[in-house]
Amino acid sequence: MAEKSPVAAQRSAPRRRRKEARPQELTAAALSLFVEKGFAATRLDEVAARAGVSKGTLYLYFDSKEALFKAVIAEGVVPAIEAGEAMLERHADDPVTLLRGFLYEWWALIGSTELGGIPKLMMSEARNFPEVAAYYHETVIRRGLRLIRTAVQRGVDMGVFRRVNTELIGNVFMAPLLHLALWRHSFGACCGGDLDAQRFLDTWFDLLMHGLGAAPAPREEAR
Amino acid sequence: MAEKSPVAAQRSAPRRRRKEARPQELTAAALSLFVEKGFAATRLDEVAARAGVSKGTLYLYFDSKEALFKAVIAEGVVPAIEAGEAMLERHADDPVTLLRGFLYEWWALIGSTELGGIPKLMMSEARNFPEVAAYYHETVIRRGLRLIRTAVQRGVDMGVFRRVNTELIGNVFMAPLLHLALWRHSFGACCGGDLDAQRFLDTWFDLLMHGLGAAPAPREEAR
DNA sequence: GGTTAATAACTGACCAGTCAGTAATTTAGG
DNA sequence: CCTAAATTACTGACTGGTCAGTTATTAACC
Numbered sequence: 001m002a003e004k005s006p007v008a009a010q011r012s013a014p015r016r017r018r019k020e021a022r023p024q025e026l027t028a029a030a031l032s033l034f035v036e037k038g039f040a041a042t043r044l045d046e047v048a049a050r051a052g053v054s055k056g057t058l059y060l061y062f063d064s065k066e067a068l069f070k071a072v073i074a075e076g077v078v079p080a081i082e083a084g085e086a087m088l089e090r091h092a093d094d095p096v097t098l099l100r101g102f103l104y105e106w107w108a109l110i111g112s113t114e115l116g117g118i119p120k121l122m123m124s125e126a127r128n129f130p131e132v133a134a135y136y137h138e139t140v141i142r143r144g145l146r147l148i149r150t151a152v153q154r155g156v157d158m159g160v161f162r163r164v165n166t167e168l169i170g171n172v173f174m175a176p177l178l179h180l181a182l183w184r185h186s187f188g189a190c191c192g193g194d195l196d197a198q199r200f201l202d203t204w205f206d207l208l209m210h211g212l213g214a215a216p217a218p219r220e221e222a223r
Numbered sequence: 224m225a226e227k228s229p230v231a232a233q234r235s236a237p238r239r240r241r242k243e244a245r246p247q248e249l250t251a252a253a254l255s256l257f258v259e260k261g262f263a264a265t266r267l268d269e270v271a272a273r274a275g276v277s278k279g280t281l282y283l284y285f286d287s288k289e290a291l292f293k294a295v296i297a298e299g300v301v302p303a304i305e306a307g308e309a310m311l312e313r314h315a316d317d318p319v320t321l322l323r324g325f326l327y328e329w330w331a332l333i334g335s336t337e338l339g340g341i342p343k344l345m346m347s348e349a350r351n352f353p354e355v356a357a358y359y360h361e362t363v364i365r366r367g368l369r370l371i372r373t374a375v376q377r378g379v380d381m382g383v384f385r386r387v388n389t390e391l392i393g394n395v396f397m398a399p400l401l402h403l404a405l406w407r408h409s410f411g412a413c414c415g416g417d418l419d420a421q422r423f424l425d426t427w428f429d430l431l432m433h434g435l436g437a438a439p440a441p442r443e444e445a446r
Numbered sequence: 447g448g449t450t451a452a453t454a455a456c457t458g459a460c461c462a463g464t465c466a467g468t469a470a471t472t473t474a475g476g
Numbered sequence: 477c478c479t480a481a482a483t484t485a486c487t488g489a490c491t492g493g494t495c496a497g498t499t500a501t502t503a504a505c506c
Contacts, residue, residue: 014504015451015452015453015502015503015504016451016452016504017450017451017452017503017504017505018451019450019451022451036350037350037351038263038347038348038350038351040261040263040264041263041351043494043495043496044495044496044497045495045496053451053452053453054452054453054454055453055454055495055496055497056451056452056453056454056497056498056499057451057452057453059496059497059498060450060451060452064496064497065496065497120346120347122409122410123343123346123347123405123409123410124261124343124346124347124409125261126409126410126412126413126414127259127260127261127408127409127412127413128260128261128264130413130414133409133410133413133414134413134414137410137414137416138414141410141416142416162433164426164429164430165422165425165426165429167422168418168419168422168423168426169426169430171399171402171406171418171423172399172423172426172427172430174402175398175399175401175402175403176394176395176398176399178398178402179394179397179398179401179402180398182346182405183394185350186345186346186347186349186350186356187345187346187349187356187360187364189349189350190349190350190353190356190357191349191353191356191357191360191361193360193364193365195391195394196391199388199390199391200391200394200395202388203387203388203391203392203395204395206387206388206434207387207392207395207431207434207435208430208434209434210385210433210434210435210436211429211430211431211432211433211434212430212433213433238468238469238470238485238486238487239470239485239486240469240470240471240484240485240486241485242484242485245485266460266461266462267461267462267463268461268462276485276486276487277486277487277488278462278463278487278488279463279464279465279486279487279488280485280486280487282462282463282464283485283486287462287463288462288463
């Protein structure tokens with residue numbers, strides 16, 4: 001009755017106007033699809049469909065596929081960096097707690113969530129989208145590395161850690177975490193051999209603390 | 224003189240027939256392009272052109288783009304694993320030398336060469352090509368991890384290393400190496416901040432040896 | 447009923463894969 | 477040897493499908 005269309009079949013939702021909510025919904029849909037299939041292999045029709053709109057609507061909010069990509073990155077990851085910087089202030093006097101916090105919190109808030117797909121996405125696409133890569137590098141990587149370097153430097157200055165090359169320690173610190181996230185979103189999702197995240201993190205933190213020459217005692221003696 | 228063709232203009236090389244050499248040339252061209260632009264973004268016309276043949280010829284030797292992908296992986300990486308297994312035999316009694324060898328040799332023979340792009344390629348494409356991923360996982364990853372685990376286990380048994388979780392140590396060991404290679408082929412190729420490979424490896428080996436509780440003395444006291 | 451969010455049909459470029467034809471090489475016949 | 481027939485590596489124009497981006501139209505909300 002209400003619907004005169006006799007074809008029915010097409011289950012078209014009743015076309016709402018929600019200018020405010022759209023960009024969020026679209027970037028959220030794009031994030032999960034980009035992470036799942038990669039940037040190139042994701043069709044904009046699909047992104048739009050998952051957000052419950054048509055492709056034309058997507059183009060009301062984003063100029064191009066690449067612009068959508070940038071928005072996904074900007075929105076997903078910048079808040080996380082800010083959380084890290086807050087933590088650096090909060091535990092200014094305890095480098096071990098700080099590193100443990102970065103490690104386990106990073107995993108809890110980023111690595112293990114959908115955001116954990118972003119490193120893979122950026123690694124995969126960096127060369128094809130140098131502008132986005134530069135933005136990410138400046139906004140996320142540089143700032144993140146500085147965070148870690150600062151924490152380790154404090155530990156060295158306080159005599160808690162051995163003298164190590166603080167220049168590159170941020171990269172070394174992050175490598176296993178990123179590896180874990182990349183694994184989850186590549187081989188972990190298709191071949192067996194899934195890594196046990198908790199044990200992996202414990203193994204790494206244990207090795208790292210011994211490597212830095214700090215008293216072990218991580219959680220309660222990590223198994 | 225030799226070339227009678229008066230048309231000239233078209234700089235077509237004189238069409239050689241070299242059935243034996245083609246597959247090699249094609250996989251080599253494909254490897255560098257896949258690494259540079261990713262699998263999806265690489266056009267087969269381009270692969271063929273770089274190998275000095277036409278696209279039609281490519282299809283005489285490979286059934287599909289995916290078949291070419293598999294060939295690239297199989298040819299590029301399996302020999303390297305075999306070299307590692309040989310090394311495990313050669314230095315059976317010295318775990319520290321073994322790990323140092325894996326680390327620096329891996330970088331010299333794989334990470335720093337064009338083959339170093341393969342981990343990035345596989346990470347990026349694993350989900351879209353589960354069959355190739357499964358092959359790589361079985362043929363390369365499993366075997367490689369076993370190599371490292373064996374070396375560390377020996378060190379623990381001999382009392383040279385602390386008791387650590389040998390189950391996951393292979394992944395932890397490889398993570399920074401892979402990170403370095405991935406970096407080279409993503410951000411390193413487009414944004415500044417290039418990692419100094421030698422220093423990075425030294426930093427990692429130093430941290431690792433201390434973490435495993437082995438006597439330091441890596442090269443001559445890595446700076 | 448006027449404004450504009452939203453749609454869906456459309457366009458044009460692009461590219462994996464095909465195939466009818468071309469040219470290099472080998473073989474057979476003289 | 478020389479030449480012509482047979483073979484086969486190789487080519488490049490073509491096809492069918494896909495998809496980013498556009499536009500003419502529709503309908504929701506004030």
